Amino acid sequence: TARVASxxxxxxxxxxxxxxxxxxxxxxxxxxxxxxxxxxxxGPLVVAHSLLDIGAFVGYALLAGKVGWLPTA
Structure with missing residues (x-):
């Protein structure tokens, strides 16, 4: 279906x-x-996606180099 393809x-x-x-x-x-x-x-999906991206960006910035399982750039 179109949902799965999307x-x-x-x-x-x-x-x-x-x-x-x-x-x-x-x-x-x-x-x-x-x-x-x-x-x-x-709208709520845009907000949810934004919060996920912000969380990933901030989380990476805080954890990079401090944990072994997170790759560094």
Missing amino acids: AVLRGSYHLYQGVGGFLGNMVMGVVFVYLYRRWGRV
């Missing part, structure tokens, strides 16, 4: 993050499609 497309343009980035973003795409179909609003 989620796979979303995951595919995150393949540069590896398989985990692909799968995680594909799952997030499925969840976002479900929530959009339920609420009919894109």
Whole structure:
């Protein structure tokens, strides 16, 4: 269906993050499609995506070089 294709497309343009980035973003795409179909609003999804990106950026900045499992640039 179009929902699955949309989620796979979303995951595919995150393949540069590896398989985990692909799968995680594909799952997030499925969840976002479900929530959009339920609420009919894109605004909360934009806010959620922004908060996830901010959390990842800040988290990386705080943890880079302090934990062994996080790759450094």
